[in-house]
Amino acid sequence: MFSYRGSTALITGASKGLGKVFAKTLASRGMNLVLVARSANALTALAGDLGDRYGVLCIPLSVDLGDPGTPVSIHQELNRRGIQVDLLINNAGLGLSGNFLSHDLKSEQLAIQVNVQTVAALAHLFGQGMADRGIGGIINVASNASFQPLPHMATYAATKAFVLSFSEALQFELAGTGVHVMAACPGPTATSFFDGILTNLTPSDMDSPESVVHRTLKAFDRRKAVAYPGRASVRAATWLSRMLPRALIVRLAAMASRKMGLHTQ
Template sequence: MRELAAQIRERHGGPDAEVVVGDLATPDGPDRVVRELRDRGLTVDLLINNAGAGSAGPFLDRPLEPQLRSVGLNVSGLLALTHAIGGELVARGSGGIINVSSTAAFQPLPYQASYAATKAFVLSFTEALAEELRGTGVHVMAAHPGAIATGFFDGTTATIDPRAADTPDAVAARTLDDYARRRAASYPGRSVNRAMTWAARVLPRAVVARLAGGFNRRLRLHEVVDVA
């Protein structure tokens, strides 16, 4: 992270880039981050809740602890940071919050069951919070990327087809552009991402779950195991 901060300073002519280390999946992790920000006198203008993790494979066959940790990170950590920093934004009457959800938020996702459930929470929470903060000067937006070429499945036999994945840079740029346009939601990446979310809204839920499960079986996610 410190190397990345140095690259940002060099690439963009010396803007401040602070590194604050914290484990948002732990109960006290978000509080530690907020305390560190205050101790350094740093003011947050835009909170981007991007940290996330997920488990792939049959729910009952996969270890429970990583899935509970994913819930802590994707849900509890996001809630805690939003609550602490969101209050400061409202008090100033400006700024914004971007909660990174996923196209997985719109349908049950067999073989990624707990991950999709956390993203459904993020979707519902963000839409509700956006309405609560309407008129305060604080813009709240959810971002729903599809597959991204990252190390999301590292440590398992699951893989991401790079031909079907967007780059992190492209997703970040589109998300920030949509935020600047004050959009309620962002669907960064290829256009099929948004089309998939609409299909999930119009088809019966049982049908959507069957289709999503079939898709993930073709990706062999029902056979995922950990690797050293």
């Protein structure tokens, strides 16, 4: 089992949602934290609160993960401070709903940068040190959308498919090195992800961020390559893409996204 107490976790998207719950949970286990997000005030307040409450070191880094140079800057800054990252949680993510052509190109490219390029860059930069030391962990937050094309969230689902495939391949490559890699594939979760998105989903249709984080870390402790930290119906839906023809899967996914109201953006 991964040793949390006294180790250091780097969490992206740490100022709210799943990232904030990851931070609170890991701090309660005695982990030092590097909290990464754009929201400087929220990060500083969270770092101060967790540091005082649990007696751990909490470093807030207010940066833009949409900037291609940010992962290297983070790595250089932590090296400068002499901070070793033992657990990387690539949690930050962007998603646009509605038709692909209804969005401006820069917005779609930004989602790809944050969900794909930044995830790969941070895994490379910090994974190398973990492999050299022979210990560490990487949790990449994917989605139940990873398993099929999703009309009306086309780019988001495609980027999460990358996260899932990338994580599984990286875990295979690092087997035996002491570094464990896991993809977490939650379903709809009651976070700010849906803020500003017209949807028919209600809180009762979603899992709580606390339950998703608890189940994710439980799966990580069990050395799972993929975690399904949502309700059983979410896990069952991922099986369809393995049993049905692709053309039918796309139609079913489109029906589901329309039912959620995602096509109206």
